[in-house]
Amino acid sequence: MTIRPLSAALKKKAAKEINEDDRRIATDITALRHWLKKQPHLDAIQPTDQWLLAFLRGCKFSLERTKEKLDMYYTLKALVPEFLSNRDPMDPKIQEILKLGLFLPLRKCQGEDSSRTCIVRVGVLDASKYHLTDVLKIAFMITEIMMLEDDNFNVAGEEVIVDMKGVGISVLSQWTPTLAKKAISCYEKAFPVRVRSNYIISTPPGFEAAYAILKTFLGEKLKKRIKVYNQDYKAIHHAVPQAMLPTEYGGQDGSLQELIEYWKLKVENYREWFVAQETARSDEAKRPGAPTTSSTLFGVDGSFRTLQFD
Numbered sequence: 001m002t003i004r005p006l007s008a009a010l011k012k013k014a015a016k017e018i019n020e021d022d023r024r025i026a027t028d029i030t031a032l033r034h035w036l037k038k039q040p041h042l043d044a045i046q047p048t049d050q051w052l053l054a055f056l057r058g059c060k061f062s063l064e065r066t067k068e069k070l071d072m073y074y075t076l077k078a079l080v081p082e083f084l085s086n087r088d089p090m091d092p093k094i095q096e097i098l099k100l101g102l103f104l105p106l107r108k109c110q111g112e113d114s115s116r117t118c119i120v121r122v123g124v125l126d127a128s129k130y131h132l133t134d135v136l137k138i139a140f141m142i143t144e145i146m147m148l149e150d151d152n153f154n155v156a157g158e159e160v161i162v163d164m165k166g167v168g169i170s171v172l173s174q175w176t177p178t179l180a181k182k183a184i185s186c187y188e189k190a191f192p193v194r195v196r197s198n199y200i201i202s203t204p205p206g207f208e209a210a211y212a213i214l215k216t217f218l219g220e221k222l223k224k225r226i227k228v229y230n231q232d233y234k235a236i237h238h239a240v241p242q243a244m245l246p247t248e249y250g251g252q253d254g255s256l257q258e259l260i261e262y263w264k265l266k267v268e269n270y271r272e273w274f275v276a277q278e279t280a281r282s283d284e285a286k287r288p289g290a291p292t293t294s295s296t297l298f299g300v301d302g303s304f305r306t307l308q309f310d
Helices: 008-017 022-038 049-058 063-079 092-100 132-149 151-156 177-190 207-217 220-224 233-238 256-269 271-279 294-298
Strands: 103-105 116-121 158-163 195-201 226-230
Touching: 008 151, 022 049, 022 063, 049 063, 049 132, 049 151, 063 177, 092 132, 092 256, 103 132, 103 256, 116 132, 116 151, 132 151, 132 177, 132 256, 177 207, 177 294, 195 233, 220 226, 226 233, 256 271
Parallel strands: 116 158, 158 195, 195 226
Antiparallel strands: 103 116
């Protein structure tokens, strides 16, 4: 078994909060591998030990919940290609988006056993060139990198700062109920992500309509973890120490451009992994019983009207 050992602080937190037990890890990973081999639609998938451990941690070591998330993850790779396919980091469009810095995990954590804070900069998106699906694709790519190498993220979870400065109606109108349902299904049902807090700052006109759609599909637990700061972005300093933030957010840990370049290089270094993972998906033709389709998961595409703003 090839897994990375935790620091003492994270090991203690993992035992307390997510039921991690060193004596069970190898057995649980083996059980997941046996289960995958018995699923006709998943039997060709060969994940690493570290990848399976990320799912176990995100599901607090419940084998049944882990199986459900693994199944859904590989199913959505087949059904939601706009998020989870064609992810070569050297693709010209992905290169352009990486340079924008849409999704940026911070390099520091508040403490040795603290969660990872990520900044989502929706306002840098040019709606005439890109779509919100492009934001989500990059966010999921970087999330997978954190699943593979970030123990704070996997054990302690994630805090998200959504910066909406500069977001216009052209971007907000892309946030349809269908897109919202797909995005939230990925985060809640397919990815082993423990979202601890979500801070929304610099909200633009029209935000309330988009926020109403978001809340429609969120569970009660996640709804309670969202805090909207509107224009008072400095209030974020009460939750996220300035020592962790880029200077553009009143912080002390370098510039946004440095963080953008750090993550652009990081994603590029995972090119071989993303290309290899392109074929790791559910073969729905082999699923026992009826195959899972987009309509069974999300309803019929286009059944929702686009947003209307005053």
